[in-house]
Amino acid sequence: MLRKAGGIEAMKLLPQFFHSSLGKKYIMAITGLGMLAFVAVHLTGNLQIFLGPEVLDAYAHGLHRAEELLWVIRVCLLVFIGLHISMAVVLTLGNRAARPIPYERSRLPGASHAARTMIWSGSMVAVFVAYHLLHHSAKAQVSLTGHDFATFQTTLADGTTCHDVFRMVVAGFSQPVVSVFYIVGVGLLCHHLSHGIEAAFQSLGLRNRVWDAAVRKLASGAAWLLFVGYASIPVAVACGYGREALN
Amino acid sequence: MHLSLRVWRQKSASAFGRFETYEARNVSADMSLLEMLDEVNEDLIASGGEPIAFDSDCREGICGACSVVIDGVPHGSRHGTTACQLHLRHFKDGDTITLEPWRARPFPVIKDLVVDRHAFDRIIQAGGYVSVKTGGAPDGNAIPIPKTDVDRAMDAAVCIGCGACVAACKNASAMLFVASKVSHLSLLPQGRVERERRVLAMVRAMDDAGFGACTVTGSCEAVCPKNIRIDVIARMNREYGRALLKAGFVE
Amino acid sequence: MPLDAHIPSGPLESKWERHKSDLGLVHPRHKRKYDVLVVGSGLSGAAAAATLAELGYRVKCFCFQDSARRAHSIAAQGGINAAKNCCNDGDSVSRLFRDTIKGGDFRSREANVYRLAQISAAIIDQCVAQGVPFAREYGGLLENRSFGGAQVSRTFYVRGQTGQQLLLGAYQALSRQISLGNARMFTRTEMLDLVVIDGQAKGIVVRDLVSGEIASHAGDAVVLATGGYANMFYLSTNAKGCNATAVWRAYRRGAVFANPCFTQIHPTCIPVSDEHQCKLTLMSESLRNDGRVWVPRRREDCAKAPGSIPEEDRDYYLERKYPSFGNLAPRDIASRATKEVCDAGRGVGPGGLGVYLDFGDAIRQMGIERMRERYGNLFEMYERIRGENAYEVPMRMYPAMHYTMGGLWVDYHLMSNLQGLFVIGEANFSDHGANRLGASGLMQGLADGYFILPYTIGHYFASGRPSKAPANHPGFAAAETEVKARLARLLSVQGKRTVTSFHRELGRLLWNDCGMTRSEAGLREALRRIPELRAEFWGDVKVSGSGGELNQDLERANQVADYLELSELVCRDALMRRESCGGHFRTESVTEDGEAKRDDAQFAFVAAWEFRGEDREPMLHKEPLEYEEARMSTRSYR
Incomplete structure (x- = not known):
């Protein structure tokens, strides 16, 4: 039996949700916030570099031992990325079609730079993420850094041998090209997030006049925090942090 | 004052359009932009030309008929003002002003600066009302309504349906218009009865009309002549989520 | 041709109630057979079209604007009167009735006005049910303000946009009927003639303003809700598009035109600034609740800055001449008093055509915030047009053409002398006599559309009078x-x-x-x-x-x-x-x-x-005005 609710049949709820512009924005917001959570957790892991090689390597090794969990996260992320990008593409195509003839003079009053360029910052972040994943696959590094990451091994306190992540990071960021590229990448990501977080709250309806200013500050604050956190590592390496590990 | 105008001229919906340049000489700073267009038209008619077609009616900023993009900004860059109330004192002598019609697929140009905004009527017809018949209404004081609720409802209800939000949005999204009506009615006990049905139906009508989606740029609130804020859009998003949840799980 | 207003017999208070139960009815199943053409989609037109469609008639509604929501009722600012006595200040149906009769200077029809006062309360209830966000007190109940010509507070309002919200209520009700398929809307369509067949209105000729195509629509009744003719004066507070073509074409087809010379000049409008101005903008009468009107006592002070003129050199001429009503004297009286002081050379601003409307005292008393809450949008509007901040400098005002009380003659059923031609709202002549009180225009438009016409039009159909005229006639x-x-x-x-x-x-x-x-x-x-x-x-x-x-x-x-x-x-x-x-x-x-x-x-x-005919003078018919209840007296607001 079909239940009618709000004039639509319950069976058709999901298609309608996916079909509507608001539903798509819901999906973008939820997947966006999901990826944001990953980015935040990822940063807490990365920042352990400042606690020394032992802590970081042990953390990395610990992660690899929880392979099942890792796969769950990977699959989730892939689904999120896929949904986020596909919705973005569909929405953008629809948005373009909604104005077939552009203005001779277009000013977009009130729109911040981040807000106007989401599709571009998003696309570049996607490229960056793709490269970033390769960055960690050992073979791709040889040409850039002159190091073979496969040879970077270390022995943890409990005696197990594993990848020496600390040395990999330092070696990678010792190359100015890699560092600059990385900083630009996370910069773009955070630029994307500075609007994205605010927009996600808006799309999910989690915003009103009372919290409006707070949401705005939260969004830009979070974006800056992430940027400073991520960028601190290559900057620290450039300043000489951890160089001794390479020798 | 002397102003140069670059105006979009298009004979009919199917014709090709292009910009033409006109000179508005000896116009007074106290005139509104549309009064200046009236004057330009007087000259055009007298000299055998074809006057510029543009929509306007009340000329006091409330009917929502006027719809001109002035130098890239719907209704011009003065805050909270419709084109009919934009006075020339806000321009400089010798300025060149570009006038374009609203640009959006659901708002096809009819002629020159006149566009067809029926899509808005269809969205209201989809559910932008309270389903009460005439007669039989209870006393207006039967349900006390908190003043703050009424005030917020009115903040949204002031929408004049001009379409500047669509015209300004880089996606030609009608979210501010639709959300104004959804917010207005969902904030009042009278409108709350059918809030789920309303928001689902109006959003569907909005999407079907071919408007773009909201990317929260805020251009709509920047140009809204009635200063409606995008928190109404957040409210509509909330209403929408609520309606789906209720439809799916409560019923 | 004798004009019979068909006023029911019996005591004034029970005429309408009793008459309603005597009116003929159309069976719900038969209502679908009747086509009603409603011309105009303002307060009265949209209200009538929506209500008739709800009842089951097949309705076609026409407007020249691009949407029904743009009719000029939308510009009404101040409020709508209703005898609900919410303020416990002694208001009642009979007091609203007497105020309206007196305000109209005893030139309106008593039975119509009484009915209007009776219906007024139901209008507010109807609009609240539609979701009109009327101003409310902190306790959640409806709030009132005062308006000209009354000593009680009976005006319900929505900030300074009452007309807009009431119109949107009616527009939304009509939109609902359109979505249900009971009504059809023809926008950008202007009525250019009335079709009269055998003395009955049977249709209209319209022009599609986009394609220019001329077409006609046949109907069993035609309802004109096309507003007034103040735009005849070129400069008026009406919208640019408001026009008299529909009523004038009906007149030329035989409908008689009543009291055409009764036109209203609104005392507080923004003065003309230059000759290219195409329209005048009104500042709501409600401003006179808190604003005080004055001119300098001496002619030589007129050029001085208003702030530099001391209290004793100001002439608050409305308060001086009409102490009991003061600044809220009715529109005709306030306008003439303004003209008088300006003619005496004491006007201010360019050409001496202006008087001050000063909020200084009110701001000192209530504070700027409270003022902003009450009149914020009006002050902004003034600032946009004049480029002056009225919180600091007094507004300058001058009277302007605003409303026409005259219109097509109608009987108690709102039907003209042509069978099947109904005229409602400002387009008819009925309720305001020689002067309309503020906040009564909205009341009349909605009363006609929601609560009177739906009864009387059914009676017309039920009486068996209309004969079907084929569309190919x-x-x-x-x-x-x-x-x-x-x-x-x-x-x-x-x-x-x-x-x-x-x-x-x-x-x-x-x-x-x-x-x-x-x-x-x-x-x-x-x-x-x-x-x-x-x-x-x-x-x-x-x-x-x-x-x-x-x-x-x-x-x-x-x-x-x-x-x-x-x-x-x-x-x-x-x-x-x-x-x-x-x-x-x-x-x-x-x-x-x-x-x-x-x-x-x-x-x-x-x-x-x-x-x-073109070359003959029109013939004057007189419908005598008899008053049973209201005593004709000299109108005094002193």
Whole structure:
């Protein structure tokens, strides 16, 4: 039996949700916030570099031992990325079609730079993420850094041998090209997030006049925090942090 | 004052359009932009030309008929003002002003600066009302309504349906218009009865009309002549989520 | 032709209630057989179209705007009256009735006005149910403000946008009926003629303003809700598109026109700034709740900055002359008092045509925040137009043409003398007599549309009077041909003067000779000049473009052509009415202290004019006005 609710049949709820512009924005917001959570957790892991090689390597090794969990996260992320990008593409195509003839003079009053360029910052972040994943696959590094990451091994306190992540990071960021590229990448990501977080709250309806200013500050604050956190590592390496590990 | 105008001229919906340049000489700073267009038209008619077609009616900023993009900004860059109330004192002598019609697929140009905004009527017809018949209404004081609720409802209800939000949005999204009506009615006990049905139906009508989606740029609130804020859009998003949840799980 | 108003017998208080139960009914199943054409989608038109469609009639609604939501009712700012006695200040149906009769200077029909007062409360309830966000107190109940011509607070309001919200309520109700398939909306469609077959209104001829196509629609009844003709004066507070073509075409088809000279001038409008101005903007009467009107006591102070003029050198002339009503004296009286002080050389601003509306005292008393809450949007509007901040400098105001009490004659059923032609809202003449009180126009429009016409139109159908006229009746083709010929004629003149130049000239002429004050000599001069101007128009007008496209110039030309005829009737009526009453002020009929002097012995009647052809003078019919309840007295607001 079909239940009618709000004039639509319950069976058709999901298609309608996916079909509507608001539903798509819901999906973008939820997947966006999901990826944001990953980015935040990822940063807490990365920042352990400042606690020394032992802590970081042990953390990395610990992660690899929880392979099942890792796969769950990977699959989730892939689904999120896929949904986020596909919705973005569909929405953008629809948005373009909604104005077939552009203005001779277009000013977009009130729109911040981040807000106007989401599709571009998003696309570049996607490229960056793709490269970033390769960055960690050992073979791709040889040409850039002159190091073979496969040879970077270390022995943890409990005696197990594993990848020496600390040395990999330092070696990678010792190359100015890699560092600059990385900083630009996370910069773009955070630029994307500075609007994205605010927009996600808006799309999910989690915003009103009372919290409006707070949401705005939260969004830009979070974006800056992430940027400073991520960028601190290559900057620290450039300043000489951890160089001794390479020798 | 002397102003140069670059105006979009298009004979009919199917014709090709292009910009033409006109000179508005000896116009007074106290005139509104549309009064200046009236004057330009007087000259055009007298000299055998074809006057510029543009929509306007009340000329006091409330009917929502006027719809001109002035130098890239719907209704011009003065805050909270419709084109009919934009006075020339806000321009400089010798300025060149570009006038374009609203640009959006659901708002096809009819002629020159006149566009067809029926899509808005269809969205209201989809559910932008309270389903009460005439007669039989209870006393207006039967349900006390908190003043703050009424005030917020009115903040949204002031929408004049001009379409500047669509015209300004880089996606030609009608979210501010639709959300104004959804917010207005969902904030009042009278409108709350059918809030789920309303928001689902109006959003569907909005999407079907071919408007773009909201990317929260805020251009709509920047140009809204009635200063409606995008928190109404957040409210509509909330209403929408609520309606789906209720439809799916409560019923 | 005797004019029978069909006023039911019995005591005034129970006329409508009893009459409603005597009215004929149409069975719900049969209602689908009746087509009703509603012309105009303002408060009365949209309300009528929505309600008739709810009842089950097949409704077609027409408006010249691009959406039904844009009708000029939307611009009404201040509020809507209703006798709900929410303030416990002694209001009642009979008090609203008496205020309205007195405000109209005893030239309105008693039974109609009483019915209006009775219905008023239900209108508020209906609008609340539709979701109109009326102003409320912190306790959640409806709030009231005061308006001109009343000593009680009975005006319900929505900030300064009451008309907008009421209209949107009606528009939304109509939208719902459209979505249900009970009503069809024809936007950008202008009625250009009425089709009368065997003495019954059977349809209309319209022009599609986008394609220029002329078409006709057949119906069992035609409802005109097309508003007033104040735009005849060129400069008025009406929207640019408001026009008299529908009522004037109906008049030429046999509907009689009542009290055309009863026009209202609103005392507080933003003064004209230059000659290119195309319309005037009104500042709500509600501002006079807290604003005080004054001019300098001495002529030599007029050029000084208002702030530099000390209290004792200011003349608060409304408070001085009308102590009991003060700044809230009715519109006609306040307008004339303003004209008087300006004529005496004490006006302020360019040309001495202006008076101050000062909020200084109110701001000192209540604080700027409270003022902003009450009138914020009006102050902003003033700032946009004048470029002055009225929180600091007093506003400058001058009277302007605003409303027309006159209109097509209707009986108690709101039906004109033509069977099947109903006229509602400002387009009819019925309820406001010689002067309308503030916040009563919205009340009347909605009363007509929601609560009166839906009853009486059913009675007309049930009475078996209407005969079905087929849509292919030759009457339609004939009317279409006439319309086409007229438009073709307008386009073919190709003279030298623009439509606007004629309209401006007519407006100036009417403002001078048939405006705030009228004299025999002036009116005779106007009656001599108007036919000349009309001849010049048809010989020298230049209309651009063609008929087969969106052509705003042609639309205006057609409207101005009608004003050039209607204005003559207005002046003729003004000349005939050799008394002063309400907004009609004849310089020959004045009391010792300069107030309007009515002549009840000779002029206590509705003047209804019948068209008898182009070259014959219209014939005057008189419907006597008899008062059972209200006592005719000299109107005093002192």
